[in-house]
Amino acid sequence: MTVKTASKIGFQHVGSFLRPNVLKQARKDFADKTITQADLTAVENEAIKDLVNKEVEVGLDYATDGEFRRSYWHLDFFWGFDGIEHIHYGEGYHFAHEETRDDTAILSGKIKFNPNHPFLDHFAYLKSLTDNLDIHPKQTIPAPSQLYIELIRGTNDSKIKEFYPNVNDLYHDIEKAYHDAILAFYNEGARVIQLDDCSWGLFLDDNFLATPDGKAYAESGIQDILLELNNKSIENLPADLTINTHVCRGNYHSDFAFSGGYGPVADTLFAKENVDTYFLEYDSKRAGNFEPLAKVSGDKKVVLGLLTSKSGELEDRQEIINRIKEAAQYLPLDRLWLSTQCGFASTEEGNVLTEKQEWDKLKLVKSIQDEVWD
Template sequence: MTLTKQKIGFQHVGSFLRPNGLKQARRAYDDGFLTRKDLTEIEDEAIKDLIINQKEAGLKYVTDGEFRRSYWHLDFFWGFEGVEHIHYGEGYHFAHEETRDDTARLEGKISFNPITHPFIRDFDFVKSVTDEIGGVLPKQTIPAPSQLYIELIRGDNLQKVQEFYPDQNDLIHDIQKAYHDAIIAFYDEGARVIQLDDCSWGLFLDENFLKTDEGKAYANSGIQDTFIELNNGALQDLPEDLTINTHVCRGNYHSDFAFSGGYGPVADELFAKENVDSYFLEYDSSRAGGFEPLAKVSGDKNVVLGLITSKSGKLEDRQNIIDRIHEASQYIPLDRLWLSTQCGFASTEEGNVLSEQQQWDKLKLVKSVIDEVWK
């Protein structure tokens, strides 16, 4: 893969708070009071308004805010052939909350069909809006291949993996191919920036987990190599003008988090070996550790420092953010650094605990610091 060297441009990680009208429409659809066509029209209007607001905020790359999704990751998985939507009976356990219990489980071999996967139509709509209003470019966010892998082997889901894929190499191959086909489909529709959102590394960062027998076994399992194999395999032989970024997350649900710990335990694999153009990294609290692991970022890859939290509406001290950027530049040159929020504002449709005005104030702060630090 050839790494592009273009400037990152002012962009948000991805998700935005869903407007109340959109939330009400989704509930009405679930309850049978709205047709799919009615809901799509309401989603289209909300997304068009969001894109216009992103342009007015100065963003260069815009998303649909993930307004059509319930989850940042599961909706994409459910679009693959061979993957079904079930209720697991238990949600993901965050520091203070448990999520809803949806999951993705195999019901056959995995493949990508551009006709049936809804995200292609969703991107087409975003592209049509950006073409219409001009001055902004569309960005597509999807969960990383490694994220699908760990969902499929989660607990009882593993039984279905063993049924359809007795040889793990076949599973890895099909995930890689499904993702590669999806990325090419987005590219053919005009996508030039695609972001892989990835929480799969989080357990390696959590010191409390790594101290347990289960954590020690996980850390020594070789699964980091599997993550790199999955992600890099999906990214082989892509067009040179396609930018692939990744956002490494510690969990973002209703302003709660799932993991704590610095990037040191994954730096040798993730930072040195993953074939992406830029890393969007969470650095909004002491839970993220120091900047020292950034020295392991290989080649000319960029790092986008997520120094602005999306988990609360309180604005950070501007000078402190600027000071931390310069602190990070001790480990990676300033011209390969950039700034963003640490995550989206609504990785699930529940959203984080802040107001819509506060989310725009956060982005205003991000832009003003970018303008000052990088002129």
């Protein structure tokens, strides 16, 4: 096939990479107070420099820092806002087979963007590495909707009433804090920002929806709230800034949180969210069929996450190509692209595979891209 993709997506990895052992040890030493923050930062810098060189070697058009400075894909970013506090909830997130650590983010005041948010320096370092290489920097952050879901999680919700008697003020502050953060990344040179978003998974899983919490979510009209939070946060941005989103069903130590196809959210998420590109998980039968892709509106693109990041076993090449052809029945091939379904280490624990296997996965993605699109 010689179909050209109409997108400017390029070869992208979703975001995170397995943390190298030297970085894991440094983080442990820092937690044990046997090294300083400066020592840890030096180790992080070297690990990220090595990672970016590997990203260039595998042919990626966009580099991430692997989320090497984070413990979680989402919470570390939330903790960087004013008005957000890091506490231990007493209970982790419940995945299909495991429970995570128990960190969370709750309100400690009114939410504001912090101009000294540490992620800005993190991005600046990544950009400094890519400036002299044939690769562009990409910034991944959790979606505004994900912050809202965290703030209303169980007993966290009590803090909302304390600081936001009018919940509309909370929505406004989340939207403004995110809008300000995105513009700050832009001013540092970011031109591709990805909003990682597990919040929509709540509406896909029949088992969850059968629970009291699930029924409450389904009947609350919360999809419209999540949509508005995301859209308001990304409106009136510079024309040369690309906003993508990655819709995830959970990715922790090779485990998942939710199952189910995209049908229940397609009319909202696919038709109305004003992003440029959706990175979607399609690596297993849990993701359902491709029919909901017909709801993707306008000229928005979809990156099919057909290769799993949860296992090192390589997929059958022809099966992946056949599935791309199947998806093209619902969205034209020139609006489709390919990636792994998620990152390799959404938390510092990482998925159950080796560093060699993660790079072999990306090499397979690239070779299939080269065959299906040129």
